[in-house]
Amino acid sequence: MKNTIFTGAATALVTPLNANGVDYDSLARLIEFQIEKGIDAIVSVGTTGEGSTLSDKEHKEVMKFTVEKVNGRVPVIAGTGSNDIAYAIELTKYACEIGADAMLLVTPYYNKATQKGLIESFTAIANASTKPCILYNVPSRTGCNLTPESAAVLAKHPNIVAIKEACGNISQVAKLASLVGDDMDIYSGNDDQIVPILSLGGKGVISVLSNIMPYETSEMCKKYFDGDVKGALKMQLDLLPLIDSLFCEVNPIPVKAAVAKMGYCDNYVRLPLTTMDEQKAEKMYALMAEQNLI
Numbered sequence: 001m002k003n004t005i006f007t008g009a010a011t012a013l014v015t016p017l018n019a020n021g022v023d024y025d026s027l028a029r030l031i032e033f034q035i036e037k038g039i040d041a042i043v044s045v046g047t048t049g050e051g052s053t054l055s056d057k058e059h060k061e062v063m064k065f066t067v068e069k070v071n072g073r074v075p076v077i078a079g080t081g082s083n084d085i086a087y088a089i090e091l092t093k094y095a096c097e098i099g100a101d102a103m104l105l106v107t108p109y110y111n112k113a114t115q116k117g118l119i120e121s122f123t124a125i126a127n128a129s130t131k132p133c134i135l136y137n138v139p140s141r142t143g144c145n146l147t148p149e150s151a152a153v154l155a156k157h158p159n160i161v162a163i164k165e166a167c168g169n170i171s172q173v174a175k176l177a178s179l180v181g182d183d184m185d186i187y188s189g190n191d192d193q194i195v196p197i198l199s200l201g202g203k204g205v206i207s208v209l210s211n212i213m214p215y216e217t218s219e220m221c222k223k224y225f226d227g228d229v230k231g232a233l234k235m236q237l238d239l240l241p242l243i244d245s246l247f248c249e250v251n252p253i254p255v256k257a258a259v260a261k262m263g264y265c266d267n268y269v270r271l272p273l274t275t276m277d278e279q280k281a282e283k284m285y286a287l288m289a290e291q292n293l294i
Contacts, residue, residue: 001182002161005102005132006075007203007225009217010041010187011210012048014256015062016265022058024065026265030211031069033264037214040204040221042070046079046104047141048208048252053270059091064098077206081106081136085121089128096130103133104164104206109142115150126159133159134206138166138189148176155183164189164206170196177201191217191243195236198224208251209243212258212293242291245284249276257281261294 011034016026034042044066045051045059054062063078070076078095080103082088092103105125107118126133135154139145145167154160163180165173166189177186177200188197188205197205198221210217216235224232246254253269257276260267267275276284288294 002158002185003132004185004203005077005134005162006041008040008221009204009210009214010043010075010077010206011039011214011217012043012046012206012208013066014211014252014259014265015045015049015051015054016259017050017268017270018266019268022054022062023265027062027065028069030259030264031066034210034214035070035073038218039074039210039214040218041075041077041101042066043077043079043104043206044100046077046136046206047106047138048211048255049079050252050270050273051079053273056087060094063095063100067099075101077102077104077134079104079106081108081125083108083111085124088121088125092125092129092133100131102131102161103129104136105133106136106138107142107144107146109144112143115147118144118146119150119153122154122160123157126154126157129159131159132161134162134164134187135160136164136166136189138164140166140168148172148179151176151184152179155180161185162187162203165197166190168193170200173197173202174200191246192236192240194220195224195229195232198232199229208246208255209239211255212262212288213239213242213291216291239291242284242287245280245287248280248284254280254284258284258288258293261285261288 162185
């Protein structure tokens, strides 16, 4: 059995931006908020962190800043995947050098690789890493789906220890769990499927919701692991309207607006993303108010 990077909730943290670039003062406050509220790990520069629109310099600086600010208090998982595998290897080596605890490797987007191509690509990146790697399967964004059979092959690699599964297909996750066994931890990549994936042996969630509700997202997992399945399920179902609202436009548009409404950063996203539709935002803010977030 491989070592588990974290159990519970990891926040796929937004990257605060403004017209001048990355807002590091806001990023520092967000990191402190997450740790104070008991988050179990932090993901730097993932999808929610707008990694695809950051420059190479910004990407590396945000990862380094996050590692230094967290200072070992919780694991930091660096988003180092790319559709350019040579660049993914470069980012991964850099993240290892600066002290990130693990890598998050998204399936190569746009290229639409074959399963053979996915296996060889992830193997090449994992070979270059001195830290554990979490695969990230999100076919709705990338145009390709890492099958359970391919994941099972990759699970044999000593550096590939987990997968963030955001395929949305519970049957696929069940098959994945049956094939990988103890060779690979499974994390939910969808906030509306936390408890279902825990029930299949999942170790937790890499979450968007936890940007605004870190304690509650972690607590949902803790309740489940402590045997309070009904309590965890109640939290999952009670939070579904807010979770749905956080995904009513493409992530991270709504969650950036939500974090901004809580006063932690500007509501600023880079093109091709645009700020949230006002009517949808007002509905989300009403749901946030019900949870005493604003």
